[in-house]
Amino acid sequence: MLELIQTGLGGLLMGLGALTLSQCIMIILGCVLLYLGIKKDCEPLLLVPIGFGAILVNIPLGGMMADGGLFKEFYNMGVINEVFPCLIFVGIGAMTDFSPLLENPKILLLGAAGQFGIFLTLMLALLLGFDLMDATAIGIIGACDGPTSIYVTSKYAPHLLGAVSVAAYSYMALVPIIQPPIMRLLTTKKEKVIRMEYPERSVSPTLKIVFPIAVTVLTCLLAPMGTPLMGTLMLGNLMKDCGVVSRLTKSAENELANIVTLLLGLSIGATMEAGAFLKGQTILILCLGFVAICLDTVAGVLFGKLMCVLSKGKVNPLVGAAGISAYPMAARVVQLEGRRWDPNNWLLMHAMGANTGGQVGSIMAAAIILSVLKGMGVA
Numbered sequence: 001m002l003e004l005i006q007t008g009l010g011g012l013l014m015g016l017g018a019l020t021l022s023q024c025i026m027i028i029l030g031c032v033l034l035y036l037g038i039k040k041d042c043e044p045l046l047l048v049p050i051g052f053g054a055i056l057v058n059i060p061l062g063g064m065m066a067d068g069g070l071f072k073e074f075y076n077m078g079v080i081n082e083v084f085p086c087l088i089f090v091g092i093g094a095m096t097d098f099s100p101l102l103e104n105p106k107i108l109l110l111g112a113a114g115q116f117g118i119f120l121t122l123m124l125a126l127l128l129g130f131d132l133m134d135a136t137a138i139g140i141i142g143a144c145d146g147p148t149s150i151y152v153t154s155k156y157a158p159h160l161l162g163a164v165s166v167a168a169y170s171y172m173a174l175v176p177i178i179q180p181p182i183m184r185l186l187t188t189k190k191e192k193v194i195r196m197e198y199p200e201r202s203v204s205p206t207l208k209i210v211f212p213i214a215v216t217v218l219t220c221l222l223a224p225m226g227t228p229l230m231g232t233l234m235l236g237n238l239m240k241d242c243g244v245v246s247r248l249t250k251s252a253e254n255e256l257a258n259i260v261t262l263l264l265g266l267s268i269g270a271t272m273e274a275g276a277f278l279k280g281q282t283i284l285i286l287c288l289g290f291v292a293i294c295l296d297t298v299a300g301v302l303f304g305k306l307m308c309v310l311s312k313g314k315v316n317p318l319v320g321a322a323g324i325s326a327y328p329m330a331a332r333v334v335q336l337e338g339r340r341w342d343p344n345n346w347l348l349m350h351a352m353g354a355n356t357g358g359q360v361g362s363i364m365a366a367a368i369i370l371s372v373l374k375g376m377g378v379a
Contacts (some may be wrong), residue, residue, distance in 0.1 A: 018060035022274035030054035030269070033166075042173035045258075046146065046265045050166065053269020064270060071270035074263050079154050079161070084264040085147035086232045091257030092147070092359075093236020094249050096327065098211055100353035102203045106307075107319070107350060111357025113303035114323025115365040117142035117295030121288055122369070128284065133157050136369055138285055141168050142292030143362035144175070145325035150268070151229060152366055156373075162271035163282040167289035175326045178290075179297050179333050186301045187317050191308060192341040194316040196350050208241040219364055225374055226367020233363060296324045300354075322351040325362035331355040 033051030037044040057064045057071060064071040078084035101108060122139030130138060137157035140149045141164060149168035153161050171178065184192075212234035220227040239249045271277075304320025318338055322330040331351035338347040 014061060016060075020060070020274065022278050023058040023060060025278060026058040026272060026274045027055050030058070030272070036170075036173070043169050045261050046169050046268075047173070049262055049265025050169070050269040050272075053266040054272040055269075057270045057273050065273060071266060074267045075270055078260070078263055079150065079267045080158065082151050082154060082228060084260050084267065085151040085154075086228050087256060087260045088147045088264065089229055089232040090236040091252045091260070092327075093212075093233040093238075094240045094252040095257075096233075096237055096240075096356060096359065097352075098208070098237065098356050099203045100349045101356045102207060102211060103199045103201065104350065104353050107353040108357040108360070109307065110300055110304060110320045110323040110354040111359070111361040112323070112364075113320060114296050114300040114325075114354070114358045115143065115361045116299035117292040117297075118362075118365050118369070120295050121292035124291065125288055128288075132373070134160060136373065137164050138288050139292065139369070140164070140366055141171070141285075141289035142296050143325050143366060144168070144172055144293055144296065144330075145359070145362045146172060148229060148325070148362055148366050150264070152370065155370075159276065160285065162268065162273075162277050163285040164289070165268040165271070167286050171289055171293045172326045172329065175293070175324070175329050176333050176336075178293055179321050179330065180337055182294060182297045183301055183318055183321050183334075183337050186298065187305070189341065191305065191317050192338070193345060194308065194313060195342070195345050196314065196316055196319070196347060198349060205241070205243075209238065212238040212241070215360065219360075219367065223364065223367035223371040225370035226363055229363045230360075230367065233359070293324070297321050300324065316345075316347055316350070319347055319350050319354050322354040323358045323361065324355075325358045327355045327359055328352060330358070 030051045033047045033054065036042040037047030037051060053071065056062060063069045065075070066072060118139045121142050122135050125135035125138045126132065133156040137149075137153040137160050140152045143149060146165065146168045149164055150161065153164045157164070216231055216234045219230050236252050239245050239252060300320035300323035301317050302320070303323075304315060304317030307315040308317050316338065318334050322334045324330050331348060331354070334351035335346070335348040338345045
């Protein structure tokens with residue numbers, strides 16, 4: 001009997017005995033992500049499930065990512081086949097208002113300029129020795145768009161999913177810290193206080209309905225590999241603006257988005273097993289992701305300066321920083337930075353236009369890269 005009890009107690013302690021230093025580090029990292037999400041309010045909807053998922057997957061003998069394990073099923077069900085990112089985009093589309101962009105279409109150029117960091121970082125990753133597929137996944141961090149990063153990485157570099165996802169969502173949360181110093185450095189006091197006029201015309205309901213349809217057809221014909229992403233984003237937006245499927249719109253904004261976000265967060269956390277995550281390569285990816293976000297901001301602000309010159313001082317270059325896809329966080333950063341120099345300067349709606357343009361631009365940039373890879377026969 002005593003021997004049976006000792007054997008049973010030994011079974012209870014198997015997990016503790018199998019715990020490695022690297023797993024301890026990953027459990028601590030998971031706690032750090034929880035702290036950032038809960039205490040610092042940094043993307044809590046994703047960092048909380050990602051952090052807790054990272055803890056669970058590094059419990060020895062827990063089997064969460066073993067064949068038949070709970071997280072493995074989530075991962076196979078929605079990440080490896082790109083279902084979760086696309087469903088997230090339906091919800092994002094249903095919550096996005098393209099009116100500021102449609103009121104001032106030329107602001108879309110800032111959304112395009114804000115994607116230059118993707119291509120520059122891709123080339124930098126290639127120079128550092130990453131293969132084309134890995135470099136593509138790393139460059140997409142510059143989209144500052146979690147679902148797009150997950151979609152591309154799960155499709156072409158699934159072994160990097162944990163590092164790329166953590167980088168994408170962490171830097172999205174850090175946009176209010178990363179962008180302002182760059183914005184201040186690249187603009188003069190005179191440029192910072194430029195007030196932009198708001199268009200007097202309003203966007204017609206018909207244009208709001210036509211816009212997502214036209215964008216889907218045009219962009220998907222140009223870069224068909226981006227059809228799942230652009231199509232689901234615009235589907236969600238069409239449901240919102242057509243006004244006849246309010247029940248579907250509310251479900252996409254709430255139940256669908258919330259459930260998929262939870263499952264996606266847990267699945268990302270599940271990729272953060274110690275053996276796969278704790279590598280020098282991960283640190284390099286995080287550094288390159290930071291470079292990508294910085295380059296996006298630099299390109300957006302510099303293009304804003306060019307538009308300022310061409311418009312004879314009617315465009316505030318700060319708005320260019322909103323050309324990334326961190327919606328609506330980047331737009332709020334522009335508004336706060338503008339009011340820092342002129343308390344009565346209201347740049348928010350112009351920044352929202354650039355920000356929604358950045359959403360479209362980030363998907364289009366990813367679609368172009370994927371279509372080129374497909375054409376090269378390497379994807």
